[in-house]
Amino acid sequence: TTGTTGSGTPNGIIPPATTNGTSTGNPGTGSSATMASSQTNGKAPATTSNTTVPTAKNVAAKGTVIYGLKKVGLYKSPTFKASNRLAWYPKQKRVNRPMFVVTGYARSANGTLRYKVCDVNHGRKTASKTGYLTASKKYVGPVYYATVPKNKRITVIAKTGINAYKSATLNGKAKHYKAGIRLTVKKLVKHNLTTRYQLSNGLYVTANKKLVIVGNN
Template identity: 50%
Template sequence: MTHNNISVADANKTTVKDFIDTAGLNPALAKGHTILDMYNILFEYADQPALKAQAVREMQAVFADMDQATAEGLVDQGIASIKSFSGLVFDTDRITQEENETLSLDLDNPYTQGADITSYHTQQPFKIYLKKRAATTTTTPAITTPAVVDQSSLTADDTATVTVGDPVNAATFNAHATTSDGQNSPVTVDTGKADLQQPGTYTLTLKAANGKTKSVTLTVQAAPILTGAAAATIAPKRSAVYALKTLYLYQQPTFKKRQRIVKYRKTKRTQRPMFVVTGYAKSKAGLRRYRVRDVNHHSKTAGKTGYITARAAFVTPVYYHQTAKKIKVINPSGVNVYRNLKLTKQVKHVKHGQTLKVTAIKQYHLTTRFTLSNGQYVTANKKLVMRVK
């Protein structure tokens, strides 16, 4: 802090309080505030470091045009210097008399700056008295500052419905959260107690970074079974397709010869190359493409990713989506028959070439199963079984 100039005439009518409050500080105090306000803020928050931000705002209100960085520095330095006095406030009743005493002049020992005599005053003691802060009240002078309001929140829809295979995140429930100062706060969904690949109704928990939580209900529906022409139009994400003809895996959806990654040749049905659909794209000409991952196990190409055509003449879903009256086992190693839809609890093994009677087709996640006439289940994978008349 620095002293501003004060004339002889002004000093004759200046009190200690006025001198400190108006002539002795840089930056200047805001109108209606005194130096005591500054010290009271330091005493008030010396033992409350978590409320530093509030102390900085109050300090900015005491001084005219004080920026936040300066206020933070003043608070940090001030609190460090008086931390041993935390829990104290000014005893204004004892200060009143001395702080209003008039400054006395010392014309024999002027304070000079260059050739100009700018002020005359003797050093004069200015006592400050402290007392313990009351347990439930404070003697801190009132400072007009905006009330600090906790704006932390978490809002979301109570329910949501998805289809097997759909992603579940905060957007599923239109979830939004804010911090205590009104800023956006991330929201996550705890799906640990739900099987999102199995149709059903589940109770999930939304968790915001601000600590708030909310219970919500998620309904998972089975993916629709496409029939007729619709079954050949487009494969759902995360479902499997295989190649009917020779095709290439490309780096980009607009196919160029130099961007070919792998060539898959036309082969017999049981050995057709398979892919999992991970997304969709279109070429510059507007042709639909599948973004895929190679799932040909025990092949050197397994795991490769890229784009293939989505034309029904070249690729088709690996699993049947229409029921049949009879199916024939075409897998050289045969297939197993199971007691439930998950294809667990094997009942028997059916050899290559045998036929089975079918009564229905059932969806299981992104695959399908044939229901046999005895109520048991077998895969509807076209590489393993084939519909027959």
């Protein structure tokens, strides 16, 4: 799977707004998608933005994975209209949230920032669709944790559990943890555009929010 390091300055460049004023747009017509695994090292689709304008803060980097926090839509163009909607993604429980890889950026006709994305919901009818998604933080967010929890504890929430590995590349399976198991974290490790948690026993697990949650839940 491809991953995301959370919010921050993106690797790509954000296009300029087409108006002088800022516009909130309609984030409810954004979009989302769901990635199944997140414990492997897939490559992100090629990016498509060639703009040359300074980057913005709190924008997902190209190649990272975001997911839908609320109901969102995928559109053919950055100016969202019902006539160019490709798909709706309903609000889902955390473990089933739809996920996308960010491949570029664009602005709507009124200057609202959009993400250009690829649907990575493997096994679903929308898988591999490309289009535009809201960039509103109220509707989409990073899939991977970017910090170590204060109490240094995480809980496995994936229904089928997660695997622990001997390296941050998630190669060399060493152990399997079932859903509900609480684990102690030693540190957060970045791997390409994803993150991993190194456990107190030295093994590594995914830091994907759909598979683990911080705290003793």
